[in-house]
Amino acid sequence: MQAKAQQLPIWYDICDEQDLISNSGVCALLGQQQVAIFTLDWQGHRQLYALSNYDPVGKANVIYRGIMGSVNGQPVVASPLYKEHYCLASGQCLENDALSLPTFEVELKAGKVRIAL
Amino acid sequence: MTADNSVIRVVVVGNGMVGHHFVENLINSGQPAHITVLSGEPRLAYDRVHLSSWFTGSRAEDLALTDEATYQQWGINYVLNAKVEGIDRTQKLVTTQQQSYHYDVLVLATGSYPFVPPIPGSDQPHCLVYRTIEDLQAIEESAAQSKVGVVVGGGLLGLEAANALKQAGLKTHVVEFAAQLMAVQLDEGAGTLLREKIEALGVTVHTQKATQVIEQGQECRYRMVFADGSFLETDMILFSAGIRPSDHLGREAGLGIGERGGIVINNKCQTDDPAIYAIGECALWENRIYGLVAPGYTMARAAVASIAGEELDFAGADMSTKLKLMGVEVGSIGDAHARTPGAQCYTYHNQPQGVYKKLIVDANHSKVLGAVLVGDTSDYDTLLQYCLNDMALPQTPETLILPASGEKPALGADALPATATICSCHNVAKSDIVEAIDGGCASLGEIKACTKASSGCGGCTALLKNVVDSEFEKRGVAVSKVLCEHFNHTRQELFHLVKIEKIRSFDALIERHGSGMGCDICKPAVGSILASVWNDYVLNPSNVPLQDTNDTYLGNMQKDGTYSIVPRIPGGEITPAGLIVIGEVAQKYNLYTKITGGQRIDLFGARVEQLPDIWQTLVSAGFETGHAYAKALRTVKSCVGSTWCRYGVQDSVGQAIALEHRYKGLRAPHKIKFAVSGCTRECAEAQSKDIGIIATENGWNLYVCGNGGMKPRHGDLFATDLSTPTLVQYIDRILMFYVKTADRLQRTSVWMDNLEGGLAYLQSVVIDDVLGINSELEAQMQQVIDAYQCEWKTTLASPEAKKRFRQFVNSKQEDTNIQFVDERGQIRPATELEKTPEHARIPVELV
Ligand code: SRM
Ligand SMILES: Cc1cc2nc3c(=O)[nH]c(=O)nc-3n(C[C@H](O)[C@H](O)[C@H](O)COP(=O)(O)OP(=O)(O)OC[C@H]3O[C@@H](n4cnc5c(N)ncnc54)[C@H](O)[C@@H]3O)c2cc1C
Ligand code: SF4
Ligand code: FES
Numbered sequence: 001m002q003a004k005a006q007q008l009p010i011w012y013d014i015c016d017e018q019d020l021i022s023n024s025g026v027c028a029l030l031g032q033q034q035v036a037i038f039t040l041d042w043q044g045h046r047q048l049y050a051l052s053n054y055d056p057v058g059k060a061n062v063i064y065r066g067i068m069g070s071v072n073g074q075p076v077v078a079s080p081l082y083k084e085h086y087c088l089a090s091g092q093c094l095e096n097d098a099l100s101l102p103t104f105e106v107e108l109k110a111g112k113v114r115i116a117l
Numbered sequence: 118m119t120a121d122n123s124v125i126r127v128v129v130v131g132n133g134m135v136g137h138h139f140v141e142n143l144i145n146s147g148q149p150a151h152i153t154v155l156s157g158e159p160r161l162a163y164d165r166v167h168l169s170s171w172f173t174g175s176r177a178e179d180l181a182l183t184d185e186a187t188y189q190q191w192g193i194n195y196v197l198n199a200k201v202e203g204i205d206r207t208q209k210l211v212t213t214q215q216q217s218y219h220y221d222v223l224v225l226a227t228g229s230y231p232f233v234p235p236i237p238g239s240d241q242p243h244c245l246v247y248r249t250i251e252d253l254q255a256i257e258e259s260a261a262q263s264k265v266g267v268v269v270g271g272g273l274l275g276l277e278a279a280n281a282l283k284q285a286g287l288k289t290h291v292v293e294f295a296a297q298l299m300a301v302q303l304d305e306g307a308g309t310l311l312r313e314k315i316e317a318l319g320v321t322v323h324t325q326k327a328t329q330v331i332e333q334g335q336e337c338r339y340r341m342v343f344a345d346g347s348f349l350e351t352d353m354i355l356f357s358a359g360i361r362p363s364d365h366l367g368r369e370a371g372l373g374i375g376e377r378g379g380i381v382i383n384n385k386c387q388t389d390d391p392a393i394y395a396i397g398e399c400a401l402w403e404n405r406i407y408g409l410v411a412p413g414y415t416m417a418r419a420a421v422a423s424i425a426g427e428e429l430d431f432a433g434a435d436m437s438t439k440l441k442l443m444g445v446e447v448g449s450i451g452d453a454h455a456r457t458p459g460a461q462c463y464t465y466h467n468q469p470q471g472v473y474k475k476l477i478v479d480a481n482h483s484k485v486l487g488a489v490l491v492g493d494t495s496d497y498d499t500l501l502q503y504c505l506n507d508m509a510l511p512q513t514p515e516t517l518i519l520p521a522s523g524e525k526p527a528l529g530a531d532a533l534p535a536t537a538t539i540c541s542c543h544n545v546a547k548s549d550i551v552e553a554i555d556g557g558c559a560s561l562g563e564i565k566a567c568t569k570a571s572s573g574c575g576g577c578t579a580l581l582k583n584v585v586d587s588e589f590e591k592r593g594v595a596v597s598k599v600l601c602e603h604f605n606h607t608r609q610e611l612f613h614l615v616k617i618e619k620i621r622s623f624d625a626l627i628e629r630h631g632s633g634m635g636c637d638i639c640k641p642a643v644g645s646i647l648a649s650v651w652n653d654y655v656l657n658p659s660n661v662p663l664q665d666t667n668d669t670y671l672g673n674m675q676k677d678g679t680y681s682i683v684p685r686i687p688g689g690e691i692t693p694a695g696l697i698v699i700g701e702v703a704q705k706y707n708l709y710t711k712i713t714g715g716q717r718i719d720l721f722g723a724r725v726e727q728l729p730d731i732w733q734t735l736v737s738a739g740f741e742t743g744h745a746y747a748k749a750l751r752t753v754k755s756c757v758g759s760t761w762c763r764y765g766v767q768d769s770v771g772q773a774i775a776l777e778h779r780y781k782g783l784r785a786p787h788k789i790k791f792a793v794s795g796c797t798r799e800c801a802e803a804q805s806k807d808i809g810i811i812a813t814e815n816g817w818n819l820y821v822c823g824n825g826g827m828k829p830r831h832g833d834l835f836a837t838d839l840s841t842p843t844l845v846q847y848i849d850r851i852l853m854f855y856v857k858t859a860d861r862l863q864r865t866s867v868w869m870d871n872l873e874g875g876l877a878y879l880q881s882v883v884i885d886d887v888l889g890i891n892s893e894l895e896a897q898m899q900q901v902i903d904a905y906q907c908e909w910k911t912t913l914a915s916p917e918a919k920k921r922f923r924q925f926v927n928s929k930q931e932d933t934n935i936q937f938v939d940e941r942g943q944i945r946p947a948t949e950l951e952k953t954p955e956h957a958r959i960p961v962e963l964v
Contacts, residue, residue, distance in 0.1 A: 015926040023662035024669075029928040037926075042634055054934075059949060060678035061924075061932050065666040065725075069636030072602070078637035080666035080674055085637075 009105065009116035017111050020048075025064035025077070027053050028115060035104055035115055036064035038088055040075055047075075049088040050106035050115055055079050056099055063101065127424070128153045128211055128220035130201045130366065135397030135413035136226030137162030137182055142418055144191050148425040153218050154188070154195040155211070157227070158249060161185060161195065166410055166573075171253045172281045180250070204370040206390055222392055222424055225380060226417075227363035229398040229408070233356045234269070238331030243338060243353040247278045256355065260285040263352030265337050267291075269328065271298040275357035276442045279320050282355065283443070290321045290349060292341070294358075297324060302438060302449035306466060307491045310473045314445045314492070323349065362399045362406055375401040384430035385423040386416045394420045407434055410573065411541040418544065435505060435541060439490075439497045448494040451487030451504045452477055460486055463515045467492075474518040476500070482514055490518075498580045506537050530580075530587040539581055542573025547584055554588050561585050590871060600861065601638040604631040608786065608861045612646050621651060622659045641665050642861040645748055648784035649856045650897075652904035654911055655747075655784075656918055667746035670725060670922065671732075671908055677935055677946040680728060682708070682720040683745035684735050685781065688755040688773035688793075689716030698738040706731055709943045715752035715790070717743060722944050724935060726923050732909045741781070741907040748862075749784045750791070753777035754802070758795030758812070765795035767812030772841070773801075776810075779845070782905040783852065783898075786859040786868075804832045807865040808848055813837065817844045821851060821879070824866035833869070833876045836884065846895070850883045853894040 014028045020039040028035045034053035039046065053063045058081030066077040068088070075088040085094040086101050093099035105116035127143065127150045129136050140154060156162075163180040170180070188195050199213045210217045231246035233239055243259045246252055260266065266282040268275045271293030282289045291298070297308030298315070312322050327344040334340040337350040362379040372388045372395075373381035379401025386394045386402075397413035398406060407413065412434030422429035437450040455462055459480030466473050472492035479486055485503040490496065496518055502508065503517070511517070533539075535548040545568045558564045564585055565571050571581045599605055604627070606614070611626070620626045623643050627635055635643075644663035648655055655668055667673050672680030684699065699718055703710045706727055708720040723731055732742075744751060753776050756762070758769030773793040783789070792803040793810045802825075803809030809820035815838040823832030836847060859868040872878060881887045912918045924932050936952050937944035 019920075019926045021661060021921065022658070026926045027924060029925040029930055032933075034925075034932070040634070058676065058678075060676070061934050062666070062674065062678040065669065065674070067637040067640055067665065068634070068662060069640060070603075070634035071636065073633060075634065076636070081676070081678075083637060 011107075011114045011116050014113045014115055017108060017113060020113065023068055025066065025068070027061070027064040030115065030117060033117070034061050036077075037106060037113065037115070038064075038068055038077060040068065040088070046108075048106045048108060048113070049075070050104040051077075051086065051088065051091050052102040052104075054101075055081055055084075056101075057082050057084055124149045124151055125221040125424075126151045126153070126219055127222045127224065128155065128218050129224045129226060130155050130211065131226040131228055131363075131397075131399075132156035132158070132162045132195070133226060133228045133397065134162060134165055134182065134410050135228070135417050136224070138414045139224060139226060139396060139417035139420060140188075140191075140193065141183075142421040143424070146421050146425050148421070150222075150424075152191075152193045153220075154193055155199040155201055155213060155218070156195065156197050157200045158251075159198050160250070161188065161197070163250065165248070168247075168250075168253065169277050169281050171250070171257075172284045177250055201366060204366055204393075206370055206393070209392065220392070222394070224420060225366060225388075225393065225395040225399055226397045227366065227399045229360040229362045229406075231356060232359045232361045234328070234358055236328050236331060238339070239354075239356070241331065241339070244331065244356065245353065246356050247274065247281075256281070256353075257285070259353045260287055263287055263338070265290070265351045266353045266355065267341065267349065267351040268355045268357055270357035270359065271295070271322065271324070272301060272357065272359070273299060273438070273440070273442075276315070278355050278357050279315075280443045282353075283318070283320060287353075289319070290323060290351065291315075292326050292328065292349065293322070293324045294327055295324065298322065299447070299449075302453055302489075303447070303491070304454060304475060304489050306464065307447075307473050307475065307489045310466075310471060310491045311442075311445060311447060314471060315443060318443050318445075320443070360398065360408060362401070364399050367393075367395065367399070375404060375406075379406050382416075382431075384419070384432065386420040386431055387423065394423070396420050402431060403433065405433075407436065409434075409436060409438070411544075412436075414542060414573075415544055435501075435538075437501055437504070439494050446490070446492060446494040448488070448490035448497040450489075450497070450501050451485070453487045453489045455487065457486050463518060465515075465518050465520075467520075476514060476518045478510060478514055483510055484508070485510065485514075485517075488518070498577075502533055502537060502580075506534055508532070508534075530583040531591075533584070539584055540568075540570035540573065540577040542577070543569040545570040550581070550584055551588055554585075554592070591873070600642060601636055603627060603633045603635050603639050606630060608642055608646070609858050611643065612650070612857055615643075615646050616650050621647065621653065623647070623663050624659065635663075637665075638861075641668070641748075644668070645784050645786065645861075649901070652782065652784070652901045654906060655908060656912060661921075670728060671742060671746060671912065672723065672728060673746045675721060675946070678932065679722050679724055679935060679946075681745065682723055682728070682731055682735075683713070683717060683743035684740035685743040685777070686717040686752075687777035687781075688753055688770050690755070690770055690774060695738070695740070698735065698740070702731055702734050705734075707937075707944060709945060715745075716754045717752060719745070722937065722946070724924065724931065726931075729913060729919050729922050733913055736907065736910050736913060742909045744781065747784065748787050749782065750777070750780045750789045752790060753780075754790075754792040754806070756794050756800035758793075762795055764798060765812070766814055767795055767817070769793040769795035769801065769810075769812055772810065772812075772817070776808075776845075776848070779902060780848075780852065782908075783856075783901055785852070785856050787862050787864045789852065789865070805829060806832065808832075808851070810844065816840050819844060819847060821876075822865040822869035824864055826864075828866070830866040830870075835876070835880065847883055849898040850891055850894045851879065853898050854879070854882060854890075857894075 022041045025036050025038045035050050036053040038049045053061045055062050062080050065080045068077050076085040078085050091101035091103040107114050132154050162182040201211050203212050209220050231248050266287035267290045268279045269292050271291050279289050279291050298311050328341050329344050330342050332340050334350040338352040340348050340350050342348045364378050364380045367380035368374050380395040382395050382400045386396050388395050396416040416431050419429050419431040439448040455477045460477050463476040475489040477487040484507050488500045533547050537547045539545050549568050553564050553567045558567050571578050640663040703720050709722050711719050713719045753773040755770045755773030759765030790806045791808040792801040792806045794801040794803045795812050803811050804820050805823045805825045809823050809832045811818045817839045818837045819835045820832030821835045824830040936947040938947045
């Protein structure tokens with residue numbers, strides 16, 4: 001564990017940019033970790049977000065199939081099962097302070113989507 | 118005190134709830150006056166009604182009805198601890214120990230005091246009463262040094278006091294002189310049930326006990342000895358044996374006093390001396406003392422009106438009460454004891470559930486005289502309104518108190534006359550609420566603030582909300598109907614905009630008429646509107662992000678993240694070959710199969726990546742999507758009809774199949790279900806469907822806006838003996854009118870219930886074309902029908918679209934968190950405990 005803490009994050013290539021779905025989500029598998037990747041296209045800008053795909057309320061790997069949107073200007077995704085909203089940037093659940101989804105660094109580089117772990 | 122001659126000097130004696138209400142109303146009336154308030158207590162007015170909340174933690178400041186700063190701001194000369202000792206009517210002076218005050222108008226609001234029966238020994242230290250904050254402090258202190266407590270008096274206040282002692286942790290007894298509890302408000306049956314319930318909570322009740330003496334006890338501090346020789350030991354005694362009006366000031370000043378006390382007043386709340394008013398619990402009107410706060414408030418308003426030279430008579434008050442005593446609901450309305458000559462009663466007593474209800478009606482069974490409720494007061498509001506407004510009773514009055522049999526006539530807020538009192542504490546009538554709304558109040562909160570309704574005892578909260586909602590509804594107020602934070606429009610308005618401006622995407626709509634990025638409320642709603650208007654393939658790339666997961670993946674997501682598959686089986690008719698295909702598919706992919714309530718077959722447990730293959734097989738065999746996932750036409754159920762059934766008069770199956778094919782794919786604000794029955798036996802349950810059709814000798818009877826589900830509603834008979842072309846024409850128009858005007862997620866039943874003019878209006882639109890829109894509605898329906906495509910078929914034809922059906926963009930692995938176990942020979946989702954640990958989800962850790 002300690003050795004790991006000192007390591008720099010490792011970036012993993014996930015897929016091509018074309019595999020993303022505009023204003024919707026896809027899911028990546030990294031080892032045992034499922035990561036939901038959301039593509040926000042708004043007012044000419046593209047912003048990616050990566051969060052754990054596991055819905056802690058519904059207890060199923062479905063977050064990437066939720067509807068994206070905004071609550072008070074803050075980008076969110078609504079779980080497709082029971083509709084809790086999670087802040088895309090922080091993973092924080094808006095309905096329940098005690099819940100948040102782990103988030104990951106994600107970037108677009110040379111047409112490739114990459115995630116850091 | 119000096120004052121200029123034009124301004125009258127008003128002196129108010131007593132600053133209880135009613136005295137304060139008087140002051141507040143006098144200030145608000147704008148009547149110029151020098152007001153002096155002489156309060157016998159060490160503080161300004163507080164909420165005596167909720168005094169018991171002291172024992173659950175309220176303190177003086179929580180109970181306060183006002184504060185000194187407010188009185189100062191109002192310019193009131195108030196004096197605390199100022200007990201008035203006498204009135205000099207000739208000089209118009211009142212005197213306290215310290216000082217005298219001149220008045221032009223004197224208002225006595227001295228309330229009442231607890232009656233302590235003259236029992237030898239009742240003046241000992243732990244013998245207390247329950248009226249003021251100081252009393253509560255004394256009770257608290259005494260309780261802390263006691264183990265057993267007795268309340269003398271089993272009336273409303275006595276039981277409240279008993280609750281307080283119980284909460285303080287004492288072994289509690291109630292000693293009542295009469296044969297039952299709450300003898301004023303309840304009849305014998307109700308009293309008995311109340312006693313059972315209260316004893317079940319651990320309070321011991323002793324009835325028909327007259328205390329003769331309170332002596333020193335052996336086990337406890339005191340021993341109460343009763344007339345029948347029995348005794349009860351206790352550490353403290355709380356007297357709650359009734360109240361007596363504080364009328365001695367009036368008595369000594371020579372004002373008229375009732376035989377059993379109370380300062381006599383007229384309709385303007387004036388005593389014998391026109392310069393002296395009496396209001397609240399010290400006043401006697403037509404030989405009655407009102408021991409409740411609402412009548413006192415009404416008196417206060419009448420007195421203010423009289424002083425200001427206005428007409429407003431006190432005309433008596435209703436003494437009905439609803440309360441919760443130790444968690445037991447109790448209600449009493451009007452003539453609870455059926456004393457009116459000729460009165461007749463209906464009684465419902467459910468012993469196992471501890472519910473007792475009695476309805477008292479007049480000799481002609483035409484109106485409610487009174488009611489008694491114990492254990493369930495849910496009918497209180499309705500019964501009270503019947504009683505107060507002399508509303509005509511239903512044919513079978515007993516339905517008003519019988520448990521919901523489906524027949525109970527709902528008393529809509531609409532049925533109440535404008536004069537109906539909604540809040541009796543603040544005397545707010547329905548018309549006042551209507552006025553407030555017309556005057557610009559746009560929310561429940563504003564209406565409360567402006568009328569004060571619901572800010573007294575709180576008993577009218579539910580009724581107020583009903584009235585307000587219904588009034589807003591009538592005005593078509595959109596406040597609550599605006600879709601969400603991104604659109605300041607109702608669904609109906611957006612529908613109109615999409616159509617008129619030929620908008621074909623969410624982005625275009627939000628850019629022109631909304632703000633922000635949208636959300637899980639407005640996106641599916643707009644997706645549905647776009648589909649209703651244009652019937653574009655719901656999975657056009659620009660439409661994908663709008664849909665709920667069910668629409669995106671063309672299946673219903675189940676609890677474990679898998680999907681269900683429902684092929685369309687029009688009318689419920691299926692060939693053996695079709696059944697075999699479904700069976701084979703289910704076997705091959707190991708899916709759970711079940712016959713649904715909609716006469717078709719559901720296959721459960723498909724992983725997202727399996728969906729295209731499964732549907733490929735089904736589509737190749739001629740099946741289409743069943744739209745089980747969509748807010749769209751679901752099923753048209755049928756009975757076997759005249760083809761086989763010996764009673765059938767038309768081919769219900771053929772009709773159902775034709776209709777299902779016509780309307781399949783129609784997207785709507787909510788799902789739509791049909792059924793067609795072959796005769797009046799109604800085996801297809803058509804009257805519980807959005808569109809129900811029942812065959813007759815001469816054609817088809819059409820029922821509309823039925824619903825099963827959460828709140829069943831029988832369909833309304835729309836038209837009879839229709840030919841098939843007319844039937845179809847009417848359905849086209851009705852459905853399109855619904856699609857165009859309903860709210861988001863509003864089923865036809867709710868839409869109809871909210872449609873102004875109801876069934877008759879819908880008939881005039883559809884049959885008589887009063888809006889002149891029928892050709893447009895029909896054309897629009899035709900456009901949707903022409904644009905129909907099986908969404909699965911189209912999806913399968915597009916490699917791009919198929920690509921989205923995968924769990925992972927970067928791997929062909931399965932989601933190992935989806936696991937099944939066997940049950941009754943088929944799969945079902947494994948519970949969290951049943952899941953194999955090595956496959957259960959593992960947190961962030963990279964191999
Ligand atoms: C599968 C089925 C139960 C069954 O095993 O029989 C079913 C299953 C569901 N029903 Fe139903 N309903 C099914 C027949 C019914 C019926 C019976 C009927 O259609 O004759 C009713 C009452 C009739 C009615 O709708 O008026 C019915 C009233 C509801 C309601 C309440 C609707 C209402 O207006 O109150 C909901 C909730 C909703 O739609 O908001 C609901 C919602 C659901 C949902 C979609 C709940 C959900 O979000 O997961 C279920 C998922 C379906 C799936 O995964 O495929 N289901 N549901 C039936 C599928 C019928 C079909 O072939 O399409
Ligand atoms: C525990 C409890 C629960 C209750 N629950 C309910 C309920 O649920 N619903 C309901 O409608 N009613 C209820 N009531 C009754 C309600 O509180 C009274 O109807 C209401 O307080 C009467 O107001 P009032 O101003 O007439 O009298 P009070 O509130 O008694 O005020 C009279 C004031 O005058 C003062 N005063 C008296 N003599 C003099 C004098 N000579 N000089 C100066 N000041 C004087 C007194 O000290 C007192 O402050 C309850 C009462 C109690 C005690
Ligand atoms: S509704 Fe009539 S025709 Fe249809 S099955 Fe029942 S009895 Fe037969
Ligand atoms: S009836 Fe008491 S607050 Fe309205």
